[in-house]
Amino acid sequence: MKFSEIKIAQHSGFCTGVRRALDLAEKAVQREKGPVYTWGPLVHNPRVIADLKKKGIEPLSGLKGVPPGILVIRAHGAPPEVYAEARQRGFTILDGTCPSVQKCQKIAAALAQEGKDIVIVGKRGHPEVIGICGWSGDKAVVVENPTEGQELHFTNPVGVLAQTTQNENNFRKVVAVLKDKAPELEVYPTICGATRLRQEAALELAKEVDVMVVIGAHTSSNTMELVKLCRQTGVPVYHIETAAELCREWLQNKDRIGVIAGASTPDVTIEEVIRVMTDYQRPEGQNIEDMYASTLRTLQEGEIISGKVVRIDNDEVLVDIGYKSEGIIPLQELTDKPTSSPEDVVAVGDEINVYVMKVENSEGNPLLSKRKAEHEQAWIELAKAYETGIPIEGEVLQVVKGGLIIFVGLRAFLPASQVGLRYEPNLEKYVGQTLRVRVIELDRTRNKVIVSQKVVLEEELAEKRAALWEELAENQVRKGIVTKLTDFGVFVDLGGIEGLVHISELSWARVKHPSEVVQEGDEIEVMVLGVDRERERVSLGLKQVLPDPWEGVADKYPVGTVQEGIVTHIVSFGAFVQLEPGVEGLVHISQLANHRVAEASEVVQVGEKVKVKILDVNEKDRRISLSIKDVAEEKAEEEYTNYQGEEDTASGMKIGEVLGEILEEKEAEIAEDDEE
Numbered sequence: 001m002k003f004s005e006i007k008i009a010q011h012s013g014f015c016t017g018v019r020r021a022l023d024l025a026e027k028a029v030q031r032e033k034g035p036v037y038t039w040g041p042l043v044h045n046p047r048v049i050a051d052l053k054k055k056g057i058e059p060l061s062g063l064k065g066v067p068p069g070i071l072v073i074r075a076h077g078a079p080p081e082v083y084a085e086a087r088q089r090g091f092t093i094l095d096g097t098c099p100s101v102q103k104c105q106k107i108a109a110a111l112a113q114e115g116k117d118i119v120i121v122g123k124r125g126h127p128e129v130i131g132i133c134g135w136s137g138d139k140a141v142v143v144e145n146p147t148e149g150q151e152l153h154f155t156n157p158v159g160v161l162a163q164t165t166q167n168e169n170n171f172r173k174v175v176a177v178l179k180d181k182a183p184e185l186e187v188y189p190t191i192c193g194a195t196r197l198r199q200e201a202a203l204e205l206a207k208e209v210d211v212m213v214v215i216g217a218h219t220s221s222n223t224m225e226l227v228k229l230c231r232q233t234g235v236p237v238y239h240i241e242t243a244a245e246l247c248r249e250w251l252q253n254k255d256r257i258g259v260i261a262g263a264s265t266p267d268v269t270i271e272e273v274i275r276v277m278t279d280y281q282r283p284e285g286q287n288i289e290d291m292y293a294s295t296l297r298t299l300q301e302g303e304i305i306s307g308k309v310v311r312i313d314n315d316e317v318l319v320d321i322g323y324k325s326e327g328i329i330p331l332q333e334l335t336d337k338p339t340s341s342p343e344d345v346v347a348v349g350d351e352i353n354v355y356v357m358k359v360e361n362s363e364g365n366p367l368l369s370k371r372k373a374e375h376e377q378a379w380i381e382l383a384k385a386y387e388t389g390i391p392i393e394g395e396v397l398q399v400v401k402g403g404l405i406i407f408v409g410l411r412a413f414l415p416a417s418q419v420g421l422r423y424e425p426n427l428e429k430y431v432g433q434t435l436r437v438r439v440i441e442l443d444r445t446r447n448k449v450i451v452s453q454k455v456v457l458e459e460e461l462a463e464k465r466a467a468l469w470e471e472l473a474e475n476q477v478r479k480g481i482v483t484k485l486t487d488f489g490v491f492v493d494l495g496g497i498e499g500l501v502h503i504s505e506l507s508w509a510r511v512k513h514p515s516e517v518v519q520e521g522d523e524i525e526v527m528v529l530g531v532d533r534e535r536e537r538v539s540l541g542l543k544q545v546l547p548d549p550w551e552g553v554a555d556k557y558p559v560g561t562v563q564e565g566i567v568t569h570i571v572s573f574g575a576f577v578q579l580e581p582g583v584e585g586l587v588h589i590s591q592l593a594n595h596r597v598a599e600a601s602e603v604v605q606v607g608e609k610v611k612v613k614i615l616d617v618n619e620k621d622r623r624i625s626l627s628i629k630d631v632a633e634e635k636a637e638e639e640y641t642n643y644q645g646e647e648d649t650a651s652g653m654k655i656g657e658v659l660g661e662i663l664e665e666k667e668a669e670i671a672e673d674d675e676e
């Protein structure tokens, strides 16, 4: 018999949950005094159980009458009653419940407390399912498949969760059925990451090979799921528990053989199966150990490899790197950033790069560091960035003496003088921000990286300025920020270029100081009045973007009408009077009074309210001629007229009557003279 390849699927054999429970039991028997028991068989594998028994670790199915000792709870977990009884009987509990199973137990307990109905999609009677049911207060209903789901009806809201080793497809189908059976359905897809990865690997491999051999106990639920999954591909699938069950005929005329093992299968069983398979073609002569070893990855300290996160605990993360056992990243080797939980950094299923710190620790697991892998990568990228000058991005982690620590793949120093374009007194505000910086000093031997944001900002500003000089043109209306107020005007930043709004261009009204119109920091719209690229000067106007008060002035102030105004200033030839903000007219010195005036201040004072007569309006030249004298004369005439009227009334005759009499007398005298 000759086949070209025996391929072992990734993620074969003990999962981390099982390995952890086994470690607990084995360490307990070495370290603790007194008998060591496990609650039920630690794994569904007779061979492993027999080995444990040899070491003095006995599985229990009940506690009554058993001398107290150490009780290891297996990865499948146990109902709360088991814990209570064990404590009551004086057992010391070592809890090996897999964290993924604990998560299911917590969900079930919470749902029960909320008064919701609970469905567990899993294998009835499986120890994990029994345990979860117990944590639900025995309120959960177990459903194995969609057909069973059809039988159910709920009036309460329902929470549905999966046994951790469930087939994902089956879980989805049951959920689809339950959607029509309950008024509300909360779905908790609690299939564990290791199971998911193993199932994916099984399917992938089954599609590639001519025959699949699945190794695992016949009672192992996760192994049976693997068998079902592989069969879906149409490839012949054989389920064996030990190498002794392997049949030569199964591999007859097959070229590529696929092997996968369930979560409770020890490495030694897998090795034996491979050895027997290889034996079938021994005449062709190939070293068995080499063949098995060739299916596994070899590791070297200091190398960077990629792997997939398969489990996250509080103090470590397990990564599948294709080695015979999963690699461990201790919490402190995860990241340089401050973090409270590993889940802030990675998620199950993430592909990550890791640095091999140690090929195997005392328990045979490779010790890995994500942080160091990032450092290695970061040094390469930082060197590139340093050479090319290309800016990089980093998150500010903290304020330290003299500057900031910024994470650019590793911790770099950003001196306070290099943070902003100007000195920045408040560095705290940068913590948590992502900045674009340039590497200005790099020394790997001294572990030194210094970066600058200032140089990046300066360049960006220079680019912006150049573009702005290109764009700027007269009559454009632009937004800007008032940066400085002076006696002669204000400076406005247009986005890299500052322009000046002269005080006379601030408002249509007379302005004594710019602060009457704008303040520093104001965002305003201005019109570009002039651009002098050679001298790099831009003149701006604010009033040009405001409504012109001179528009329609002739209609508003008709000639001959009397208006009220305020004297704004006095000149040698008269006084200016403001009719409204931005509209002023001149009272010529000759129009101030009906007597000779040497200086306008003899008649009016700045700030005085006066009545003026509109003599002329020249809207085009923005000129209005006014007269105070005319108003005074008209007033005097009016007063005189009023006075005369009063006199006549007092003598009992009207002025017409008086004049009539006088005329009559005169005419009579003339007639007499003529007769003579």
Ligand code: SF4
Residues within 6 Å of the ligand: 015, 016, 017, 018, 075, 076, 098, 099, 100, 101, 164, 165, 192, 193, 194, 195, 222, 263
């Ligand atoms: S199969 Fe998953 S849930 Fe079960 S023990 Fe292993 S890791 Fe834990």
